[in-house]
Amino acid sequence: MEHLELFFKSIFIDNMVFATFLGMCSYLAVSKKVSTAVGLGAAVIFVLAITVPLNWLLDQYILQPGALSWLGEDYASYDLSFLSFIMFIATIATMVQLVEIVVEKFSPSLYNSLGIFLPLIAVNCAILGGSLFMQSREIATLGLALNYGIGSGIGWFLAILAIAAIREKIRYSAVPPALRGLGITFIITGLMAIGFMSFGGMLTGGDEGAKKDKKSASIELQKEDINNEEAKDKTDLELAENINK
Amino acid sequence: MAKDSRLILDPLTDNNPITIQVLGICSALAITAELEASIVMSVSVLFVMGVGNVVISLMRNIIPSKIRIIAQLIVVATLVIIVDLVLKAFAYELSKTLSVFVGLIITNCIIMGRFEAFALGNGPWRSFLDGIGNALGYGIILIIVGFFRELLGSGTLLGIPVLGDPIEKTGLYALGYENNGFMLLSPMALIVVGIIIWVQRSRNKDLIED
Numbered sequence: 078m079e080h081l082e083l084f085f086k087s088i089f090i091d092n093m094v095f096a097t098f099l100g101m102c103s104y105l106a107v108s109k110k111v112s113t114a115v116g117l118g119a120a121v122i123f124v125l126a127i128t129v130p131l132n133w134l135l136d137q138y139i140l141q142p143g144a145l146s147w148l149g150e151d152y153a154s155y156d157l158s159f160l161s162f163i164m165f166i167a168t169i170a171t172m173v174q175l176v177e178i179v180v181e182k183f184s185p186s187l188y189n190s191l192g193i194f195l196p197l198i199a200v201n202c203a204i205l206g207g208s209l210f211m212q213s214r215e216i217a218t219l220g221l222a223l224n225y226g227i228g229s230g231i232g233w234f235l236a237i238l239a240i241a242a243i244r245e246k247i248r249y250s251a252v253p254p255a256l257r258g259l260g261i262t263f264i265i266t267g268l269m270a271i272g273f274m275s276f277g278g279m280l281t282g283g284d285e286g287a288k289k290d291k292k293s294a295s296i297e298l299q300k301e302d303i304n305n306e307e308a309k310d311k312t313d314l315e316l317a318e319n320i321n322k
Numbered sequence: 323m324a325k326d327s328r329l330i331l332d333p334l335t336d337n338n339p340i341t342i343q344v345l346g347i348c349s350a351l352a353i354t355a356e357l358e359a360s361i362v363m364s365v366s367v368l369f370v371m372g373v374g375n376v377v378i379s380l381m382r383n384i385i386p387s388k389i390r391i392i393a394q395l396i397v398v399a400t401l402v403i404i405v406d407l408v409l410k411a412f413a414y415e416l417s418k419t420l421s422v423f424v425g426l427i428i429t430n431c432i433i434m435g436r437f438e439a440f441a442l443g444n445g446p447w448r449s450f451l452d453g454i455g456n457a458l459g460y461g462i463i464l465i466i467v468g469f470f471r472e473l474l475g476s477g478t479l480l481g482i483p484v485l486g487d488p489i490e491k492t493g494l495y496a497l498g499y500e501n502n503g504f505m506l507l508s509p510m511a512l513i514v515v516g517i518i519i520w521v522q523r524s525r526n527k528d529l530i531e532d
Binding site: 095098099100101102160162170174199200202205209213254256259 | 516
């Protein structure tokens with residue numbers, strides 16, 4: 078249940094493009110044709126699914142305050158979290174290079190469709206953003222981190238696919254000359270983001286919303302208690318009156 | 323000398339990194355709901371770009387071209403760590419608001435783009451000017467967007483109310499004016515930038531695409 082929730086949340090509610098504007102540069106630059114957009118989107122899913130869990134391990138066992146305690150008691154007080162930017166980006170850059178080499182070796186056809194996008198990805202904010210959000214949202218287990226990586230990758234894929242399809246169609250419309258190209262793409266993305274905001278109502282709990290609900294629920298419970306006591310008092314009074322009669 | 327001044331002035335208008343070169347948009351949009359955050363972000367990028375361009379330009383002859391991306395990333399990441407630690411030390415609240423977006427300066431395409439396009443082929447002084455110019459061009463858009471979003475969204479500038487008090491109904495609010503809370507939500511950043519692009523391109527017809 079927790080997995081399913083995180084999965085849908087990272088696709089729709091916390092969509093990389095529409096909610097946090099990550100990876101906008103390549104989103105705008107590579108969305109002129111659907112076929113290239115699909116290639117880049119697939120590469121993003123792939124790389125996020127590898128780097129987020131990997132950076133989770135790094136964060137958990139090296140970077141967090143006290144994460145080095147597995148080396149012995151002397152290391153328990155170390156806090157290397159200031160190194161996280163450099164470690165994350167180094168991991169991402171090397172992984173992208175590694176993935177490129179492996180894919181080229183074992184699957185030339187996949188390399189032909191994905192290959193040219195892989196170098197672009199090392200500097201895509203969505204990839205680093207995925208790792209940084211994973212760290213700041215304190216995702217609990219390796220499985221959830223993998224889930225988060227894949228989910229946000231799919232969210233990004235959906236976004237670039239949608240905008241590429243719209244941009245292919247909009248070529249036939251009479252857009253004001255000054256808005257053509259970049260301007261209209263920005264405005265369409267804004268409108269799509271408004272659409273995606275409606276998914277915010279999909280939250281099923283386990284989030285800030287749920288915490289608030291709990292608070293208000295406990296307040297209501299207290300109120301009920303008070304009401305019950307009053308009711309008790311009333312019944313007691315009535316009983317006493319009856320007895321008196 | 324005239325050429326050098328163009329390095330700074332061009333990115334401010336006709337070669338703006340955000341509206342023309344389409345670089346560095348991610349961070350430009352997410353943090354512009356308040357003017358203060360936009361200014362701090364612009365200053366951080368100014369620092370990283372100015373220093374980063376000089377460093378890369380000094381090292382341009384010794385970086386092997388095959389691993390230049392990783393080398394550039396390491397330089398930027400180091401500078402961003404400095405910015406992050408300084409922000410955490412002197413403006414903790416603000417660094418909470420900016421959250422991961424300080425870290426995302428690393429992958430800000432403006433920085434990599436200028437390294438690739440300029441610093442790898444030019445001397446340190448010209449690279450420094452180019453870095454400053456592009457960072458200012460980036461900052462100017464950020465500040466314009468932040469200005470309108472904060473003014474129309476919450477009726478304040480830098481946290482100071484300028485349109486009167488919405489609860490006491492003074493100033494503009496006495497005339498029935500209401501804050502447009504929608505401006506604070508993320509989609510409006512995109513639409514505001516879209517409008518800036520629209521205005522800029524209608525004033526200068528050379529910039530129109532296709």
